[in-house]
Amino acid sequence: MIIKERQSTHVYRQKQLFSKEELEARESLCVHEQPAYCNAACPLKLDTKAMVAAIASGDFSKALQLYEKITPFPYILSALCEAPCEGKCKLCTLGEGVSVRELEAAALCYGERAKKKGLLRKKAKKAAIFGADLFSVFLAGELAKKMYPVTVYCSQSDAADLVAECIPELPAAAKEATVADLKKADIKFEFSTDPASAYAETVEKYDLIGASYSVAQQLYPGLTVDETVMVYREQKLLTGKTEGVLDAAFAAKKAALSADRLAQNLDPSNTRGEEGSVETRLYTNTGGVEASNRIRITDRESAVAEASRCIQCHCDECIKGCVYLQHYKKFPRILTREIYNNVSIIMGDHMMNRPINACSLCGQCSILCPNGYDMAEICKLARENMVYTDKMSLAVHEFALMDMVFSNEEAFLCRKQPGFDTCKYVFFPGCQATAIAPATVRAAYLDLCNRLEGGVALMLGCCGAICDWAGRYEMQEDTVKFLDEKLAQLGSPVIIAGCPTCKKELSRHETIGIWDVLETVGLPEKAKRMDRPIAIHDACGARGDSQTQDAIRRIAEQMGCTVEATEYDRDKSPCCGYGGLTQYTNKEVAKKMTDKCLERSDLPYLSYCMACRDRFAREGRESMHLLELVYGTSADHCPDISEKRYNRLSLKNQLLGEVWNEDVEEVDLGFTIDYTTEAIEMMDDRMILKTDVIRVLQNLKETGEAILDGETGLCVTRARLGNVTFWVKYTETETGYLVHRAYSHRMTIQTR
Amino acid sequence: MATEKTYYTIDPEGKLTCMKCKVPLRKGNAKFMYLDNGFPVELPVCPKCGFVYVPEELALGKVLSVEKALEDK
Numbered sequence: 001m002i003i004k005e006r007q008s009t010h011v012y013r014q015k016q017l018f019s020k021e022e023l024e025a026r027e028s029l030c031v032h033e034q035p036a037y038c039n040a041a042c043p044l045k046l047d048t049k050a051m052v053a054a055i056a057s058g059d060f061s062k063a064l065q066l067y068e069k070i071t072p073f074p075y076i077l078s079a080l081c082e083a084p085c086e087g088k089c090k091l092c093t094l095g096e097g098v099s100v101r102e103l104e105a106a107a108l109c110y111g112e113r114a115k116k117k118g119l120l121r122k123k124a125k126k127a128a129i130f131g132a133d134l135f136s137v138f139l140a141g142e143l144a145k146k147m148y149p150v151t152v153y154c155s156q157s158d159a160a161d162l163v164a165e166c167i168p169e170l171p172a173a174a175k176e177a178t179v180a181d182l183k184k185a186d187i188k189f190e191f192s193t194d195p196a197s198a199y200a201e202t203v204e205k206y207d208l209i210g211a212s213y214s215v216a217q218q219l220y221p222g223l224t225v226d227e228t229v230m231v232y233r234e235q236k237l238l239t240g241k242t243e244g245v246l247d248a249a250f251a252a253k254k255a256a257l258s259a260d261r262l263a264q265n266l267d268p269s270n271t272r273g274e275e276g277s278v279e280t281r282l283y284t285n286t287g288g289v290e291a292s293n294r295i296r297i298t299d300r301e302s303a304v305a306e307a308s309r310c311i312q313c314h315c316d317e318c319i320k321g322c323v324y325l326q327h328y329k330k331f332p333r334i335l336t337r338e339i340y341n342n343v344s345i346i347m348g349d350h351m352m353n354r355p356i357n358a359c360s361l362c363g364q365c366s367i368l369c370p371n372g373y374d375m376a377e378i379c380k381l382a383r384e385n386m387v388y389t390d391k392m393s394l395a396v397h398e399f400a401l402m403d404m405v406f407s408n409e410e411a412f413l414c415r416k417q418p419g420f421d422t423c424k425y426v427f428f429p430g431c432q433a434t435a436i437a438p439a440t441v442r443a444a445y446l447d448l449c450n451r452l453e454g455g456v457a458l459m460l461g462c463c464g465a466i467c468d469w470a471g472r473y474e475m476q477e478d479t480v481k482f483l484d485e486k487l488a489q490l491g492s493p494v495i496i497a498g499c500p501t502c503k504k505e506l507s508r509h510e511t512i513g514i515w516d517v518l519e520t521v522g523l524p525e526k527a528k529r530m531d532r533p534i535a536i537h538d539a540c541g542a543r544g545d546s547q548t549q550d551a552i553r554r555i556a557e558q559m560g561c562t563v564e565a566t567e568y569d570r571d572k573s574p575c576c577g578y579g580g581l582t583q584y585t586n587k588e589v590a591k592k593m594t595d596k597c598l599e600r601s602d603l604p605y606l607s608y609c610m611a612c613r614d615r616f617a618r619e620g621r622e623s624m625h626l627l628e629l630v631y632g633t634s635a636d637h638c639p640d641i642s643e644k645r646y647n648r649l650s651l652k653n654q655l656l657g658e659v660w661n662e663d664v665e666e667v668d669l670g671f672t673i674d675y676t677t678e679a680i681e682m683m684d685d686r687m688i689l690k691t692d693v694i695r696v697l698q699n700l701k702e703t704g705e706a707i708l709d710g711e712t713g714l715c716v717t718r719a720r721l722g723n724v725t726f727w728v729k730y731t732e733t734e735t736g737y738l739v740h741r742a743y744s745h746r747m748t749i750q751t752r
Numbered sequence: 753m754a755t756e757k758t759y760y761t762i763d764p765e766g767k768l769t770c771m772k773c774k775v776p777l778r779k780g781n782a783k784f785m786y787l788d789n790g791f792p793v794e795l796p797v798c799p800k801c802g803f804v805y806v807p808e809e810l811a812l813g814k815v816l817s818v819e820k821a822l823e824d825k
């Protein structure tokens with residue numbers, strides 16, 4: 001069977017991945033960008049988290065810059081703010097929260113205040129404020145910050161008198177500093193003036209009018225203020241009643257924004273955006289964080305120490321566990337948006353094709369994310385979409401797909417146990433077990449036949465996971481149909497899966513794991529004891545399947561293993577790099593995935609998926625598959641890609657002879673082929689099979705087409721096999737050929 | 753396709769011989785095709801049987817990178 005390559009890069013077929021609404025619903029599950037609890041609690045929108053981080057790093061001036069952004073009078077606020085942020089601090093759930101307000105004071109104490117920007121031009125609209133209270137003083141400051149020329153008419157005799165009367169509870173030092181701030185501020189004060197009289201005389205000269213609440217009441221008895229905008233609407237008067245310092249500061253901010261609207265002759269409610277404190281949906285894992293108490297701030301060092309208690313609340317649960325997300329440095333919300341956009345590109349480069357195809361589809365993210373964000377599902381949908389719209393190049397998955405075709409054609413075997421008309425069971429070991437550990441599969445099948453009643457059929461093939469992962473939904477439908485017909489022919493037996501992914505993939509039928517059977521009938525006699533500690537790597541195919549996870553652990557313990565728990569085990573297990581075909585599409589990411597699995601423990605790894613065991617062993621880690629342990633078969637060989645195919649075929653032929661007395665004739669090529677070591681390594685790396693080379697050399701025999709490179713002395717021949725042209729560099733031997741090099745390309749070539 | 757712009761040229765300089773026709777390969781006009789896109793090139797070609805030689809460096813270099821670029825179109 002040949003899988004059809006896409007016709008052209010100029011086919012313009014499009015299909016939405018999902019609706020805009022669904023996109024937004026999916027994106028909203030990711031809380032990575034949600035504000036920290038302290039930031040969310042602050043109505044003035046102080047970036048508290050960043051400010052505390054700046055202090056923790058010793059940068060008090062940067063902290064002060066952030067703080068000064070939110071208020072014209074930082075000494076008032078840092079002395080008297082009610083600090084709702086402190087109550088919301090995540091550390092309060094463990095011990096004492098961070099002393100944010102004291103850190104603000106420390107920033108003022110040790111930081112350098114930003115220089116006043118002298119170049120900004122004053123606005124044309126002029127503002128006047130009548131009467132001084134906490135609100136109107138803050139308002140004057142806010143308006144001055146916005147570059148309105150501001151005049152304050154008040155009864156107090158000077159700045160010190162004003163501060164003493166409006167904020168009597170302010171500590172002396174802050175009082176002094178605030179007086180200095182008022183003097184430095186670009187505010188004109190008309191002291192010792194009766195505000196109400198001044199209002200009557202001068203109000204016409206100003207465009208924007210504010211008043212202390214008592215003066216406003218004096219001017220307009222019984223007035224009602226719209227507190228969402230701090231305006232007495234009838235007179236467009238910025239005023240209102242406030243309680244406490246933070247409330248006054250926030251009210252002044254609202255009023256200052258209203259001033260902007262009024263200055264443009266707009267309704268003060270017009271397009272104000274988000275104001276005040278907000279709810280946050282952030283999740284922060286406090287695992288590993290110890291409860292601690294506040295550190296009294298007396299100097300720079302103690303301020304840094306207190307700020308260093310802050311855990312900088314954020315959510316990166318998925319990224320911490322997922323190498324794929326780490327590799328692309330994107331958290332799910334951004335990745336989803338980019339994949340969504342990638343799918344909508346009709347012409348041009350699809351920059352996200354590689355990330356879409358690099359995900360192992362293992363589903364770890366959906367477990368680690370507090371909201372179950374499922375990046376795997378999105379990548380899988382995107383792959384199916386690419387296949388549907390003919391944007392999925394065959395190149396990325398062809399090797400794996402052809403491997404699957406090989407499993408279900410040439411190497412496929414489906415037989416009832418001799419002597420049985422129908423079988424109660426069928427053993428389905430999976431394509432990786434047969435490829436990597438054929439002797440183990442043989443031992444397991446013979447054991448099942450011996451010890452189970454009712455007959456055990458054998459089916460050697462692929463469950464369909466490969467085409468499922470590749471997004472080839474049509475191929476998958478065909479595979480389902482094919483396997484279901486074969487199962488029906490066996491009398492619909494219970495499937496005994498040797499691989500958790502097969503178990504999941506075949507779950508439309510009654511399917512159990514071979515580990516379930518081994519628990520029921522007991523371990524075979526020659527099962528070797530392994531009295532040592534091991535780490536279990538849970539297969540991604542068993543995610544959410546605690547029954548399987550438990551069974552594996554019980555069997556391992558029965559065999560004398562001490563199972564040590566690892567971080568990211570069971571449902572949280574990362575992928576070994578084989579899942580989702582990452583091994584084929586992105587070797588670099590796949591390697592990182594394997595490394596991530598192995599860094600969790602220095603112990604030998606016990607796995608129950610042969611692909612995991614193979615990838616770990618390849619990295620030089622002692623690793624074995626549960627069945628290798630149970631049947632005492634060797635677990636130290638890592639076959640190359642050609643051997644994996646050969647193993648499947650020869651297992652089939654061996655069992656056909658041994659169990660069913662059918663002898664398979666070996667095909668005689670009529671010539672011998674030898675390979676240099678360099679050629680063997682090169683072929684494994686370049687995904688060129690020995691069977692490809694055989695076909696190229698058979699073609700050479702038929703056509704005689706080859707060239708001689710006089711410089712190297714090597715002959716070169718080629719053949720087009722399916723969608724790929726394979727080239728082989730060889731020398732002739734007495735009986736055939738010695739292969740020196742091999743390479744391939746997908747482009748076709750013709751003369752013109 | 754723009755009129756026969758040549759993307760790549762290799763001159764065999766007499767170092768390559770067609771084993772079938774027993775003649776040296778010569779620089780000849782050829783064309784790579786992939787996913788409905790064509791790239792004219794000049795490669796070693798047998799003047800008798802038309803065998804076009806794609807050297808390993810070309811296959812793993814330029815050809816591969818063009819393939820990859822087109823696969824993402």
Ligand SMILES: [Zn+2]
Nearest residue numbers: 770773798801
């Ligand atoms: Zn020739």
